[in-house]
Amino acid sequence: MPLVIIRFALNYKKLPYRTVNLELPELESEFKKVGIPPSSTWPDGRPMYSSPSIFDDSTNTGVSDSYKIAQYLDKTYPDTPELFPPGTEALQATFYAQFNELRVPTFPILIPTFFRIMNPPSAEYYSQVCARRYGKPLADYEPKGEERVEAWKKVEASYNILYGWLSQSKGPYFMGDTITFADFAVAGMIYAVETCIGKxxxxxxxxxxxNNGRWAEFRESVEQYA
Incomplete structure (x- = not known):
C-alpha cells in the first residue's frame, strides 16, 4: 500500500525518479550503504527497514516512511504541487492518524496475500516474519468462509466512515478539487486491495x-498519477 502512495506523490509533483527493486532481505544492507534510515523498530527494539524509502541524489538525503517522504518532498521542492497545502498540515495529520486505524480491518484480508505477488526470496522472508509476529502461519491468519464474510463487513464499515468524510466535499477529493496526501493515502489502500486479491x-x-460507486470514481480520478 505505501509503495503506490509515493509513486502517486512523485508523479503528481512531476519529479523525475528511478525505481530500484530490492528483495526484502536486502533492504537493511542496501539502505545502510546509502544512508536511508529505518522507518520504525521491531518489537525487540531492532531497527526496521521498510519500503517505500527514497534517496534524493540532489540533496544526498535518505528518507523512509510515506508520510515523512511526502513532507520532505513538499519542503525540498516548494515549486511543485503541494501534498500538504498551507493550513492543512494539522488536519491531514489528524486524518492520517484516523485513517491508519480505519485500514486495520483490511490487514487480515491483505497480509496473507502479499507473499503471493512477491519474488521467492521476499516471499520466504515475509512468510517467516509474519509467522513470528502473529504466532501462526500466514495460511492460518487468512479468514475463510463465514469468518471472511464478517471480515469484509468490517472493511466496508471503514469505507463507510471514509465516505462520510468524503461526501462533505464538493469536489472529487477530500479538499474539493485539490488533491492532497490524504487522497493518495486512501487511493493506496484501494490499489492494495486490487493488487492483492485481483481486480x-x-x-x-x-x-x-x-457507497453508490464512489470508490470506483475516486480510483479513476487518481489513476493519472499511478
Whole structure:
C-alpha cells in the first residue's frame, strides 16, 4: 500500500525518479550503504527497514516512511504541487492518524496475500516474519468462509466512515478539487486491495460498488498519477 502512495506523490509533483527493486532481505544492507534510515523498530527494539524509502541524489538525503517522504518532498521542492497545502498540515495529520486505524480491518484480508505477488526470496522472508509476529502461519491468519464474510463487513464499515468524510466535499477529493496526501493515502489502500486479491475478484468488484460507486470514481480520478 505505501509503495503506490509515493509513486502517486512523485508523479503528481512531476519529479523525475528511478525505481530500484530490492528483495526484502536486502533492504537493511542496501539502505545502510546509502544512508536511508529505518522507518520504525521491531518489537525487540531492532531497527526496521521498510519500503517505500527514497534517496534524493540532489540533496544526498535518505528518507523512509510515506508520510515523512511526502513532507520532505513538499519542503525540498516548494515549486511543485503541494501534498500538504498551507493550513492543512494539522488536519491531514489528524486524518492520517484516523485513517491508519480505519485500514486495520483490511490487514487480515491483505497480509496473507502479499507473499503471493512477491519474488521467492521476499516471499520466504515475509512468510517467516509474519509467522513470528502473529504466532501462526500466514495460511492460518487468512479468514475463510463465514469468518471472511464478517471480515469484509468490517472493511466496508471503514469505507463507510471514509465516505462520510468524503461526501462533505464538493469536489472529487477530500479538499474539493485539490488533491492532497490524504487522497493518495486512501487511493493506496484501494490499489492494495486490487493488487492483492485481483481486480476481477468478486470482493474487489463489490468494493467498487460501495457507497453508490464512489470508490470506483475516486480510483479513476487518481489513476493519472499511478
Amino acid at each position: 476481477d475478484s468478486k470482493e474487489f468488484k463489490d468494493l467498487m460498488t460501495w
